[in-house]
Structure formats: structure tokens, C-alpha cells
Amino acid sequence: xxxxxxxxxxxxxxxxxxxxxxxxxxxxxxxxxxxxxxxxxxxxxxxxxxxxxxxxxxxxxxxxxxxx
Amino acid sequence: xxxxxxxxxxxxxxxxxxxxxxxxxxxxxxxxxxxxxxxxxxxxxxxxxxxxxxxxxxxxxxxxxxxx
DNA sequence: GAAAAATGTCAAGTATATTTTACAAAAAAT
DNA sequence: ATTTTTTGTAAAATATACTTGACATTTTTC
Numbered sequence: 001x002x003x004x005x006x007x008x009x010x011x012x013x014x015x016x017x018x019x020x021x022x023x024x025x026x027x028x029x030x031x032x033x034x035x036x037x038x039x040x041x042x043x044x045x046x047x048x049x050x051x052x053x054x055x056x057x058x059x060x061x062x063x064x065x066x067x068x
Numbered sequence: 069x070x071x072x073x074x075x076x077x078x079x080x081x082x083x084x085x086x087x088x089x090x091x092x093x094x095x096x097x098x099x100x101x102x103x104x105x106x107x108x109x110x111x112x113x114x115x116x117x118x119x120x121x122x123x124x125x126x127x128x129x130x131x132x133x134x135x136x
Numbered sequence: 137g138a139a140a141a142a143t144g145t146c147a148a149g150t151a152t153a154t155t156t157t158a159c160a161a162a163a164a165a166t
Numbered sequence: 167a168t169t170t171t172t173t174g175t176a177a178a179a180t181a182t183a184c185t186t187g188a189c190a191t192t193t194t195t196c
Contacts, residue, residue, distance in 0.1 A: 017172060028155055033174065041111045043153070043183080044130055051131075058126035062112055063119075085142060096185055101144065111153080111183070 003038045007061050010054040011036075024053045071106045075129050078122040079104075092121045 011021055018036070022029045027046060034040040035050070047062050054061070079089055086104070090097045095114065102108040103118070115130050122129070 019172075029173085030156090030175085031154055034154090037174080041113045041153075043109045044112050044115050045109045046153090047112050048131070058131045063116070063126045087142075097143085098145085098186085099184055102184090105144080109183075114183090 004036050004061070006056075007050065007054070008036050010056050010061060014054060016054075021050070021053060025049045072104050072129070074124075075118065075122070076104050078124050078129060082122060084122075089118070089121060093117045 011018070016024075018032045019029045022032045025032070025046070026049075031042075031046070032050075035042050035046070044058075047058060051058055051061055079086070084092075086100045087097045090100045093100070093114070094117075099110075099114070100118075103110050103114070112126075115126060119126055119129055
């Protein structure tokens with residue numbers, strides 16, 4: 001899978017570390033790291049929580065137009 | 069959790085049964101039923117596959133504006 | 137109104153998302 | 167340059183998504 005650079009960018013824009021985002025979302029840092037790395041298939045509730053913490057929507061962070 | 073009526077409507081608009089959608093998406097009918105029932109936390113890849121099968125985006129089927 | 141198709145749901149099993157603990161490497165701060 | 171913070175990653179354990187098989191109920195069709 002491809003890295004989630006949109007998520008990484010959104011996090012950087014808020015000046016949050018993976019650990020800080022993890023705490024907001026109440027998962028471990030490793031989970032956040034894995035989601036950004038892309039080698040993962042997170043649950044939608046986690047994706048939604050991440051979106052809300054970063055002020056983005058699902059389409060903005062997890063949708064890839066026209067892919068496959 | 070709340071029922072996913074947007075998904076149910078999108079499926080109805082294409083005149084697909086849960087079983088037909090399930091086959092397109094390559095999961096079981098029970099899984100589709102559970103996702104629509106809302107008592108579930110599906111993976112994002114499944115959500116994306118469902119969206120593609122129904123011609124919708126994540127925001128259109130799985131995003132709820134302003135909810136908590 | 138009976139038959140067929142579609143849906144709700146349940147229990148037991150399998151696959152995998154997430155946690156916990158831990159260590160090394162990279163980046164940032166002083 | 168050294169210290170501190172941040173990040174990548176890995177193995178083992180736990181939680182839960184998803185499957186399989188099955189039966190009951192509802193909805194559609196004739």
C-alpha cells in the first residue's frame with residue numbers, strides 16, 4: 001500500500017507529533033505510524049477519529065480518486 | 069450505532085440486493101447486512117470497496133457532519 | 137395466500153487490527 | 167556534538183472484523 005502523505009501533511013500543519021495525535025485519538029503511537037505508513041487497513045471509526053482530530057474529512061485523507 | 073441509511077439508499081438506487089453487493093465487494097452477505105445495520109466498525113478498505121461498487125465516495129456514505 | 141427472494145440475527149471459527157514492550161535510527165533542540 | 171524528541175519497526179498478546187452455516191422473519195412476486 002501507499003503511504004498516506006495527506007494525513008502526514010495534515011498532522012504537520014497542526015504541528016502535532018504522532019504521539020500527540022495518538023493520544024487525541026486514543027490509540028497507540030504505533031497505530032498512527034502504521035496508518036501513515038500505509039501498510040495497514042484501519043477501521044473506519046479510527047479513520048473518522050483521525051479526521052476529526054485533524055480537521056479533515058474522510059475524502060480528504062483516505063479517498064483516492066479513480067484508483068483501481 | 070446508527071443505521072447506515074445512505075448506504076442502503078445508494079444500494080437501492082442501483083437495485084442491488086445485499087447478496088449481490090456482497091459478491092461485488094467479495095465479502096459475505098452478513099457483513100454487508102451488519103455494515104448497513106450500523107452495529108459494526110468495518111475496515112476502511114471494505115468501506116472503499118463498497119463506495120466504488122455503489123458509485124459514491126467515503127464522505128457520501130460514511131461521513132457524518134458535525135457529529136461529536 | 138402461497139412461494140420465492142431478501143433481510144435480520146446468532147454461535148463458533150478464522151483472520152487481522154490494535155496493544156504492549158522494546159530497541160534502533162533520524163530529526164530537532166540546546 | 168550531545169541530548170531530547172520523534173519516528174520506524176518488530177514480536178507476542180489481545181480485541182475485534184469477517185466468515186461459515188443455519189434458521190426465522192419480512193418483503194416481494196405470482
